[in-house]
Amino acid sequence: MTGGGAGTPRPAGAADQQSYDVPPGPRGNPLLMTMRFMRKRGPLIRDAHATYGDTFSVQILPGPRTLVIHSDPADVKEIFAADPAQFHAGEGNAILKPVMGEHSLLLTDDAEHQRGRKLLMPAFTGPAMRSYRPLVEGLAKEAVQGWHDGQRLVTLDAMNAITLEVILQVVFGVTDEERLSVLRPKVTRIVDIDAGILLSWIFPRLRKVPPWRGFFTNLREVDDLLYAEIRERRAEHERGDLEGRDDVLSRLLRAGDDPEAAPGGDAGPRAADGTDGLSDEELRDQLVTLLLAGHETTASALSWTLHELGKDPVLLARATRAADEGDETFLEACLKEAMRLHPIIDFVARSLQSDQVVAGRRLPRGTTVTPSIMLSHSRESSFADAHAFRPGRFLDGEVTAGTWIPFGGGVRRCIGAAFSLMEGTVVLREVLQRFEVHTEKPTGPRLRNITNVPDDKAPVVLRAR
Incomplete structure (x- = not known):
């Protein structure tokens, strides 16, 4: 998950300004550029790339601040490998703070981030993944059994329903139907936000007027x-x-019991309540982060995967065999290729804490350097036939390290990456064991809140096997 940048570059004298090498890029009214960046980012970035090349800049509010967009693999690798104390990812995601909270793993840096990541890691280890899998399988199986031959399935809605249950039951650990019935619509409203809601980070007073007021009332x-x-x-x-109890929340509560997992004074600051474990506020922020980072993102990846398989009878037949034979390597390759061809989150951000030379350019403190996932994934030099859906590229060694980056990279790589791939593969297998899917028509992406989803929600026609 990513957001805009952090603070405005520091004021500098004329001589200092001349020593910086901020690349050119599209310019215009800062508010209009911000709205375009939030709502029509794909066309904006593609047009700028065509005009200015692999590296260019965009200025958005508040500030305005400068984002320097990078797409060359060497530059992206350099940014991911940079000192996290000088390249702050938390500040780069600050636009999400009103929703995720100040303790979110996505929004913290330095010692606080290290402490939070160490406490969350036990919930995302291999043994933990194996314990979650039966729960995910059960939820996916229950959903798919309710579908029927000839049904027109709106995949984005259907996948959102499944991944929501996974979040509520496997992550939050809520299994009581009465509680679930209360949580489902309220949690859905948090996820189903328009990009305009995020303007409340730039203009906090908006939270007191509709529609922002209703959103934040629901959030409370x-x-x-x-x-x-x-x-x-x-x-x-x-x-x-x-x-x-194997749900994520229960594992996070137990994390403070493990002296290896619970960092004390030397490893990072303690929780706000003085304990080594996560405080109630920290737990809340991490749960909401997992909701926003792991719900519609995985659902969209699954929706795109079914859409692409439904367009190609040969690939669909191979994926169906893989589902029958338990070949989850191929099913995961289908999911990865959909995430490459249709990046769910299209960029990541790092806010410079001091003047830095990045990709050969001297940039001022406060600049946000921004690897573009969308541009990186569409490079012919990294992915032959980049605009074609070819899952096999992930099986034959064609994809080189550092070119497929849907989960970011470096020490800030998404902690839930393995969970997302496990969940997606399990759901895909359950679907294909029971149905063939046939795509109605091609579709393109639409930016919904911070995720790129199929514009028409990718409906398919189901054929029972």
Whole structure:
């Protein structure tokens, strides 16, 4: 998950300004450019790339601040390998703070980020993935069994319904149907946000007027429900009743019990309440982050995958055989190729904490350097026939390290990457074991909040096998 940049570059004298090498790029009214960046980013970035080349800049609010867009693999690798103390990812994602909260792993840097990542890691290890898998399989199986031959399935909606249940039950650990019925519509409203809602980060007063007021009222109601769940689960933990619970929230509560996982004074700051584990506020922020970073992103990846398979009978037949034979390597390759061809999140951001030379250019402190996932994934030099859906490229060694970057890279690579791929592969297998999918018509991307989804939600016609 990514967002805009961080602080405005520092004021500098004429001599200093001349020593910087900020690349050119499209310019215009800062507010209009910001709205275009939020709502029509794909055309903006592609047009700028065609005009200015692999590296260019865009200026958006607040500030305005300068984003320097990079797409050359060597430059992207350099940024991901840079010192995280000088290349802040948390500040680069600050636009999400009103929703995710200040403790979100996506929004913190330095020692606080290191501490949070260490506490979250036990919930995303190999053994943890294996424990989640049966729960994901059960939810996917239950959903698919409700479909029927000849049905016109709107894949984005269907996949969102499945991944929402995974978040609520596998991540939040809520299985009581009464609680789920309350949470589902409220959580869906958080995810189903227009990019304009994010303007409240730039203009906080917007939160007091419609439609922002309604969104943040709903967010507070979800917070109340999450805090109640956290308090109840923490009480279970104190009584020793959490053993056997494999949901992410329960694992995060147990993380503070492990001296190896719970960093003390030398490894990073303690929680706000003085404990080594995650505080209630930190737990809330991480849960909402996992919701926003892992719900519609995975659903969109699955929707694009089914859309592409439904267009190609040969690939569909191979994917169907893979589902029957348990060849999850090929199914995962289909998912990865869909994420390459249709980047769900199209860029990542790093805010410079000091003047830096990046890709041979001297840039001032406060600049946001921005590897473009969209441009990187469409380079013919990295992906032959880049505009074709070819899952086999992930099986034959064609994809070189550092060119496929849907989860970012470096020490800030998405902590939930393995979970997302596991979930997507499991769901894809459950679908293809029961149905063939046939795409109605080609579609293009639409930017919805911060994710690129199929413009028509990618409907397919189901044929029972």
